[in-house]
Amino acid sequence: MKINSNYRIGFSGDLRDDLGGITWGDISTGLLEDARAPWSFMEGPSDALTIKQLESFDAMLIAAPHVSGDAVLKASNTPSIIARFGVGVDAIDLDACTERGIIVTNTPDGARQPVAQAALALTLATVHHLSAKDLMVRLGNWQEKLLWNGRSLNGAVVGLIGLGNVGTEFARLVTVFDVTLQAYDPYQKPEVFAEVGAARSGLEELLRTSDVIVVFTPLTSETHHLLNGSNIGMIKHGAYLVNISRGEVIEHGALVRALKERRLAGAGLDVFEVEPLPITDPLINMPNVVLAPHALSWTDEMARGNGGSAIRAILDVRDGYQPKFVVNRAVLSHPRTAHLRPREEKAVTATAPVTAETSTVTHALQA
Numbered sequence: 621m622k623i624n625s626n627y628r629i630g631f632s633g634d635l636r637d638d639l640g641g642i643t644w645g646d647i648s649t650g651l652l653e654d655a656r657a658p659w660s661f662m663e664g665p666s667d668a669l670t671i672k673q674l675e676s677f678d679a680m681l682i683a684a685p686h687v688s689g690d691a692v693l694k695a696s697n698t699p700s701i702i703a704r705f706g707v708g709v710d711a712i713d714l715d716a717c718t719e720r721g722i723i724v725t726n727t728p729d730g731a732r733q734p735v736a737q738a739a740l741a742l743t744l745a746t747v748h749h750l751s752a753k754d755l756m757v758r759l760g761n762w763q764e765k766l767l768w769n770g771r772s773l774n775g776a777v778v779g780l781i782g783l784g785n786v787g788t789e790f791a792r793l794v795t796v797f798d799v800t801l802q803a804y805d806p807y808q809k810p811e812v813f814a815e816v817g818a819a820r821s822g823l824e825e826l827l828r829t830s831d832v833i834v835v836f837t838p839l840t841s842e843t844h845h846l847l848n849g850s851n852i853g854m855i856k857h858g859a860y861l862v863n864i865s866r867g868e869v870i871e872h873g874a875l876v877r878a879l880k881e882r883r884l885a886g887a888g889l890d891v892f893e894v895e896p897l898p899i900t901d902p903l904i905n906m907p908n909v910v911l912a913p914h915a916l917s918w919t920d921e922m923a924r925g926n927g928g929s930a931i932r933a934i935l936d937v938r939d940g941y942q943p944k945f946v947v948n949r950a951v952l953s954h955p956r957t958a959h960l961r962p963r964e965e966k967a968v969t970a971t972a973p974v975t976a977e978t979s980t981v982t983h984a985l986q987a
Contacts, residue, residue: 627938629659630677633666634684635705645920647705647927655935671695679934681705681927689716698722700956701937703930704947707731707785708866710839714948721956724947725933728785730925731917736789738890738917739834739864743794745910746860746888747771747832752907768907771831771860771885773797779830781846782837782865783808783818790834791816802826827854832862839866849874858885864916867892876902879909890916936963 629652637643640661652659659681662673668686674695683705692698693716701723702712709726717724745751748770756764776799780787783805791801801818804826813820823846827833833855837843847861848871855861861884863870872893878884886908895914903909933943942952942960951957 624938627657627679628677629657629679629681629934630662630673630699631659632669632680632682632685633662633664635681636661644918644923644927647923648931649927651928651931651935657935657938674698679703679937681930681934685711687712687717689713692716692720692722695720701725701934701943703727703933703943705926705930707735708838709947710866718948718951718954721951721954723933723937723943723951723957725930725943725945726947727926727929728945730922730927730929732785732789734917734919734922734925735786735864736793737919739786739790739836739862740793742864742888742890742910742912742916743832743834743860743862744773746862746886747773747776749886749908751910755907773799773832776800776831777802777829779803779821779826779833780818781805781823781826781833781835783812783816784836786864787836788812788816790836791818802830824851824854827851828856830856830859832860835861835863835865835869837865837869839868843869845869845871847871847874849877852878853883855883857883860884860886860888862888864890867895879903879906886910888912890914 635642635644642649649659662677664670664673666685668688669680669682669691671691671694674691675697677699680699680702682702687702692713698720699722702717704712704724704726707726707728709724712724714724749768752768756762773794774797778794778799778801780791780801780803783791783803787803787805795801795817801816802821803813803818804821804823810820835847837846846869852871852874855878861875870893875887879887880902888910889903890912891914897903897911903911929945933945936943937960940959940961942962944963946952952960
């Protein structure tokens with residue numbers, strides 16, 4: 621295969637540390653070296669892609685920058701692919717990218733296990749009141765131990781909101797405890813519920829009957845404030861709520877009220893409706909709330925997995941193949957992508973087999 625040595629690959633500036641290295645450490649850039657694919661950091665702002673940045677690269681690997689429709693539509697030329705380092709794509713104007721023939725990919729394979737493990741860690745920390753007990757030791761208030769008895773997962777009904785990529789992995793992990801699993805996901809196939817041993821439930825039923833509720837759904841127009849003032853009051857008294865997805869899925873004010881009114885015994889939150897969470901927010905001083913800065917799943921495994929997945933997508937497009945995890949599937953009908961061959965064709969000629977797995981982030985509730 622003839623290698624396109626002029627293919628320009630840019631990494632978003634938020635991936636660069638103060639010494640010119642990569643903030644995440646090892647993100648599998650060795651794949652680019654093996655493929656003789658040079659790359660560089662994008663110059664300029666790192667909070668949102670600029671027209672100049674879009675015009676300067678054939679492929680982009682981005683973490684945090686927003687991708688606005690205005691910039692995408694005004695750029696005289698655009699990259700062939702924007703590979704997101706992570707799963708969420710709510711900061712990318714997918715319609716504009718599709719219109720310009722830009723493939724947008726994400727990395728559900730890289731995020732699956734790290735996020736599921738983070739969700740389990742946050743769940744255990746929440747039901748065991750880890751924040752309150754940590755504070756007891758720091759303040760010397762050991763006499764308060766009996767005020768913060770936890771809730772065992774053994775025998776608990778655990779309700780999952782979203783049974784997609786991460787939700788199914790979490791279900792596999794949590795089954796080491798003697799839990800009863802139920803899940804709300806109106807789009808997921810019945811066989812997936814059966815495979816993970818979860819009963820299919822309606823949202824209201826799940827809220828009323830779960831001892832622990834864990835939210836996995838990505839943020840879309842459908843899931844914005846999925847949990848709100850109208851239904852949070854339905855949650856079983858004394859239940860625990862964990863959110864590892866996006867803060868805007870839960871109406872913040874309604875969540876705070878449910879905690880103040882003791883309807884919720886506790887909450888574990890890695891995401892918030894406003895980030896960073898203001899230090900004046902009521903959640904800050906609630907000892908029954910475990911807080912993390914939208915980074916609980918950030919591990920060495922996450923770095924390598926997300927980086928490797930995004931880089932493989934870029935190399936696929938460079939080499940004339942459809943990447944595995946295309947988010948805006950309609951773009952594959954665009955004239956600009958007509959030359960890309962399906963991955964199955966690559967599997968026939970490649971020296972190593974290529975899995976034809978597709979992204980499980982296919983609808984509003986699967987993350």
